[in-house]
Amino acid sequence: MILQYTYTRSDPRGHPPAHRTGLDLDLDLNRLAVFWRPLVDLTDSAYAPVRLRAVPLVSSWLARPQAARRSWFSMIGVPGQRHQVLRHAGLTAYDCADPTTLPPALRSEEWSVLVRTIEAFPDLSLPARALLVFHLAQLSYCGFAIRLCGDVRPTGDPDHDFYAHEVARVNARTPGRTGHALDVFRQLSDVCSDPLLALAACFQGIGHTLRSSGDLELARAFHRRGHHLLPRVATDDWHSNLVRSRFHRAVALLKLAEGDTETMRWHLTMAFAEHDALGAGGTPADALVLRENHRYLIELRLREALRHRPENAPVLGEQVYRLDPYCVDARLMAGDGFAAAGKWREAARRYAHAGELGTAAGAVGWFRAAQCLDAAGDPTEALNAMAHCLELDPTAVEPRTYLTNSVSRRFSLGSQKGERPSA
Structure with a gap:
């Protein structure tokens, strides 16, 4: 399926x-x-x-x-x-x-x-x-x-440029504003006096380009600029190791999009090496940053497995789940890992866990759970999952069609047998 x-x-x-x-x-x-x-x-x-x-x-x-x-x-x-x-x-x-x-x-x-x-x-x-x-x-x-x-643009002043970087990150997550954000990231990579922040702008540029438009040429331009900056960034500083890890992760994502699996794996190895150099984190904030970064790295391994090694996907999906068990997206990824290997009931369980957290992403979780339950030969539970999806998002077209067709089919079968459909 x-x-x-x-x-x-x-x-x-x-x-x-x-x-x-x-x-x-x-x-x-x-x-x-x-x-x-x-x-x-x-x-x-x-x-x-x-x-x-x-x-x-x-x-x-x-x-x-x-x-x-x-x-x-x-x-x-x-x-x-x-x-x-x-x-x-x-x-x-x-x-x-x-x-x-x-x-x-x-x-x-x-x-x-x-x-x-x-x-x-x-x-x-x-x-x-x-x-x-x-x-x-x-x-x-x-x-x-x-x-x-x-509209906040970089000036070369470190504090102002960090502020511009944060505003650009918010623009990048807002529909219709990604192009504006990418322009600011490009300017930051050129004029920022802090090579660490300039490198951060490059990995943001790669990631948001691939997320929004898939423009490989633009992503490669950010990669080239970051590659030039990398030698200027310290290798024995906590924040520098963090940003270097994030940059290598972004380049690995680019290589995955290009289909260059070997280079992708090399950059992912480098990203893990920089991450490991961070240690355990000295403050609660640092510990959370480390957990975020670790999760992103495992997610990228999962993405590669979903494309090329689906037999490894269930284990990687569960690793993402264990790193962030109460995150709706992490639960979806765990479901994706099981689904890639055709383990429909395990996938449905994780997708349903995502659905239990509500939101539009949770509605998607119930939708995927329903398909997995259908594939596992459990149409009654599939109907239940589709209904949960509609409860969270009444505008969902395919779940509504699925439910309508199922009710019509049962009504037709019941009529042929001279039965009334149950209430």
Whole structure:
């Protein structure tokens, strides 16, 4: 069976349904809030994905803007994800397009810090602005962050250029803004006085080019510039090793896209070597950065296995899952690993685990689970999974068609036997 990885939507602009739980304002009892708590009110949860475990840390840094530090976290939010979570969790009272408009009664202390920082934006230092931009992106407020900052271009000043880099990262994750971001990354790679930040702009350029357009020539241009910068970046500094690892990972991704498997594996080996040089990480923030980087490296191994060595995919998918067990995307990847090897029931289990976390990605998880259950010879559970998909996304075309055809088929069979379809 060839798995259809996603479905089409009858209305791409459709809003996720708001599920009423009866626990709308009691976050401690809300099932989805357990997993998404940092996204709801910025407080911590042991069951949050790795990306969101960084939210309370960054909030604590913003509480002392005069001592603002740089964030080296890589993962940022999917635009609009907080809106999806809140509606699926029935927490619509927390839903707001502007963070400063959340009702005071619902604000945690961390949210109050966010509001005060936004209101003080014109007077913030450049490092504090960069940190605020990343924090807003963590919360999936990408469009709000872009409007707050405007068009930020590099100047050659290290603090200003890091700020421009963070704004460009948010633009790169926002539909219709990737081209603008790539232009800023190109400028950073040329004018930035810090070779480490210039190299970071190159790996961002490679990754976002491949993600958005697949323009191999543009990705190669960023690769050439990064290759020229690499000898100027230290080899015995923690942040330098981190950025060098990320650059080699981006080049490996480019080589995978080109079909050059041998060179891809060499760069991936180099990325792991730079990662191993980082050690265990001396602070909670460093430990999270390391976990992020490790997950990305295993993901790339999984991508290669899905193309060329599907027999290795289940083990790699499970490694991604163990690194980030409460992340919806990690659960999807674990399912992908089992599906590539034709292990349909194991794949369905991981896909269903993704679906249990809600959001548009969770809807996709239920859709994939349904196909795997169908392939495993369990049409009743496949119907159930398709129904769960529609509950999260009523605009899903193929799940609706599947359910409609199944009901029609059962009605037809029941009529031939003189039976009434069960209620």
